[in-house]
Amino acid sequence: MASANSAQAxxxxxxxxxxxxxxxxxxxxxxxxxxxxxxxxxxxxAIDLAQRGQRVVLLDDADRIGEGSRAxxxxxxxxxxxxxxxxxxxxxxxxxxxxxxxxxxxxxQLYQFNLLPEEGHKRPAFINLQxxxxxxxxxxxxxxxxxxxxxxxxxxxxxxxxxxGVALTIATPEGAYQVHASFVVACDGARSSLRQxxxxxxxxxxxxxxxxxxxxxxxxxxxTERWFWFDPPFHAGRSxxxxxxxxxxxxxxxxxxPDADPVAEKQPENVRPRIERMLGHDxxxxxxxxxxxxQCRRMAKFIHGRVIFAGDSAHQVSPFGARGANSGxxxxxxxxxxxxxxxxxxxxxxxxxxxxxxxxxxxxxxIRESTRSTDFMAPVTKQxxxxxxxxxxxxxxxxxxxxxxxxxxxxxxSVYDTPLSxxxxxxxxGGPRPGASMLDAPxxxxxxxxxxxxxxxxxxxxxxxLLEFGNGAAADVPDGVGSxxxxxxxxxxDAHGLAGKRYDAAPGTAYLLRPDGYVxxxxxxxxxxALDAALARxxxxx
Amino acid sequence: xxxxxxxNFAKPDDAFRAIVEAHRGLTEAxxxxxxxxxxxxxxxxxxxxxVLHEAIALAKRRTLxxxxxxxxxxxxx
Numbered sequence: 379m380a381s382a383n384s385a386q387a388x389x390x391x392x393x394x395x396x397x398x399x400x401x402x403x404x405x406x407x408x409x410x411x412x413x414x415x416x417x418x419x420x421x422x423x424a425i426d427l428a429q430r431g432q433r434v435v436l437l438d439d440a441d442r443i444g445e446g447s448r449a450x451x452x453x454x455x456x457x458x459x460x461x462x463x464x465x466x467x468x469x470x471x472x473x474x475x476x477x478x479x480x481x482x483x484x485x486x487q488l489y490q491f492n493l494l495p496e497e498g499h500k501r502p503a504f505i506n507l508q509x510x511x512x513x514x515x516x517x518x519x520x521x522x523x524x525x526x527x528x529x530x531x532x533x534x535x536x537x538x539x540x541x542x543g544v545a546l547t548i549a550t551p552e553g554a555y556q557v558h559a560s561f562v563v564a565c566d567g568a569r570s571s572l573r574q575x576x577x578x579x580x581x582x583x584x585x586x587x588x589x590x591x592x593x594x595x596x597x598x599x600x601x602t603e604r605w606f607w608f609d610p611p612f613h614a615g616r617s618x619x620x621x622x623x624x625x626x627x628x629x630x631x632x633x634x635x636p637d638a639d640p641v642a643e644k645q646p647e648n649v650r651p652r653i654e655r656m657l658g659h660d661x662x663x664x665x666x667x668x669x670x671x672x673q674c675r676r677m678a679k680f681i682h683g684r685v686i687f688a689g690d691s692a693h694q695v696s697p698f699g700a701r702g703a704n705s706g707x708x709x710x711x712x713x714x715x716x717x718x719x720x721x722x723x724x725x726x727x728x729x730x731x732x733x734x735x736x737x738x739x740x741x742x743x744x745i746r747e748s749t750r751s752t753d754f755m756a757p758v759t760k761q762x763x764x765x766x767x768x769x770x771x772x773x774x775x776x777x778x779x780x781x782x783x784x785x786x787x788x789x790x791x792s793v794y795d796t797p798l799s800x801x802x803x804x805x806x807x808g809g810p811r812p813g814a815s816m817l818d819a820p821x822x823x824x825x826x827x828x829x830x831x832x833x834x835x836x837x838x839x840x841x842x843x844l845l846e847f848g849n850g851a852a853a854d855v856p857d858g859v860g861s862x863x864x865x866x867x868x869x870x871x872d873a874h875g876l877a878g879k880r881y882d883a884a885p886g887t888a889y890l891l892r893p894d895g896y897v898x899x900x901x902x903x904x905x906x907x908a909l910d911a912a913l914a915r916x917x918x919x920x
Numbered sequence: 921x922x923x924x925x926x927x928n929f930a931k932p933d934d935a936f937r938a939i940v941e942a943h944r945g946l947t948e949a950x951x952x953x954x955x956x957x958x959x960x961x962x963x964x965x966x967x968x969x970x971v972l973h974e975a976i977a978l979a980k981r982r983t984l985x986x987x988x989x990x991x992x993x994x995x996x997x
Binding site for chain 1: 952953956957959960961964
């Protein structure tokens with residue numbers, strides 16, 4: 379049953395006139411950052427910036443949170459980001475936690491996988507949560523932050539790039555007004571109008587196959603797992619996906635023929651028989667039906683002068699792999715601390731280029747992975763279909779065949795090959811390398827309370843932080859750098875030995891974490907000059 | 921060059937024969953299915969992406985050479 383609290387999540391908001399609208403000409407309002415688009419990416423970015431002390435204007439052309447569940451799978455990495463934004467608990471409480479996926483061929487199970495086979499992580503591999511809940515919780519958080527000025531029914535209709543920023547013309551129900559922003563971040567989705575305004579292209583691959591999404595409400599005893607079928611008995615020759623969401627809603631995704639008539643296929647009376655065959659009963663109601671084709675593409679440059687693109691406006695992937703919303707959230711987290719430093723003049727504007735380098739490489743990886751999944755699900759040529767059939771038949775008897783079956787490779791954080799990293803100079807047999815995301819592990823507070831490394835990182839202020847494995851007294855860290863000590867005098871206790879193991883740690887081992895939790899550098903023994911150099915590099919200062 | 925193109929079988933005729941015989945009595949479609957599965961099994965056994973890429977390149981060059989020859993022959997006719 380849905381809790382009363384979540385069922386009442388607010389989704390309708392009102393337009394309000396803002397004093398900026400009284401100003402014009404040389405007198406228009408100046409803002410450090412304007413974020414366009416109050417979806418999961420824009421909202422999360424605004425919150426991150428606000429928590430770093432930046433004032434943010436957040437514009438959205440609608441006055442309500444979109445209908446339909448749309449994105450439903452949020453990754454561990456996204457949940458850790460949302461923990462930093464203060465909304466992680468709410469998402470996880472409402473969400474459906476899962477980590478097991480099963481792949482079927484015909485009527486029989488080929489194999490199953492567990493995305494988080496080990497203990498000792500605060501967050502699960504994934505939760506399923508309707509996008510409108512995620513957005514509603516983010517809006518609630520926004521409303522707690524006076525730094526964010528969220529303006530509904532404010533639609534950007536013109537953009538003029540200047541040397542020191544961007545002039546935006548914004549349409550409202552009461553007419554248009556202008557503002558000037560030092561930076562504009564376009565989180566305005568796949569059909570981004572800002573992308574068109576800067577004249578950027580958005581080339582890529584279009585897939586011809588059509589997919590039908592139906593969210594149905596029913597009480598069912600299926601386990602909370604991701605089930606994927608190739609050639610199921612109820613949908614011969616095509617693929618199907620079943621996934622649980624909160625409120626007894628189930629996501630069903632059916633591959634259709636490329637020549638299926640979109641209007642006819644979307645009619646509930648045509649969808650119903652297919653789903654009855656799948657479920658073996660008719661005790662369900664439709665919540666949402668959508669038919670889509672998809673594209674895999676990205677912008678060549680994520681930064682156009684002072685206009686920065688994040689999320690679907692910058693890149694699009696097929697949905698199999700939960701790489702859309704999750705990669706957009708990673709964009710937001712990657713950008714927020716860099717933009718904050720540039721606005722404070724702690725780092726040169728060139729630091730932002732690393733956002734493009736890191737996140738466009740991640741987009742390429744996501745496009746590659748999701749294109750492969752899509753090609754496997756919907757083979758284009760006869761020979762591709764033959765090879766896929768060979769894989770599926772070999773998967774019954776062989777381990778290698780099982781691992782070649784591609785029913786979607788689910789989102790994991792990218793490892794960045796980036797100028798912000800300082801390369802390894804010491805010997806490592808494991809642990810996250812520079813450019814990789816920090817790993818979680820359980821730790822015990824000196825006072826006896828249990829916690830996780832990701833939580834301690836948040837308490838350090840989500841800034842540059844040295845994670846050090848105790849070797850006597852704590853290392854001398856530069857000003858403004860947080861410090862986490864595991865072991866040693868007064869440090870956290872690695873009661874299960876998992877922190878040490880996951881970081882390939884010996885006494886004296888130290889990891890310099892970036893404000894987004896990525897590893898900037900690591901040392902067997904951190905000397906102050908080496909630390910200063912790594913910090914300067916990771917800040918884009920040298 | 922990671923791919924070995926020296927003769928690795930003591931009796932190459934036996935190897936060739938084994939593959940030919942596997943296809944005996946099959947329709948063209950069945951043969952193609954068999955080849956697809958066989959390629960995947962052998963590729964996994966090799967387990968080396970560089971070798972696989974070189975093998976693909978070598979095999980593909982044969983195919984292209986053959987089709988070019990056919991084209992030239994057609995032009996000559």
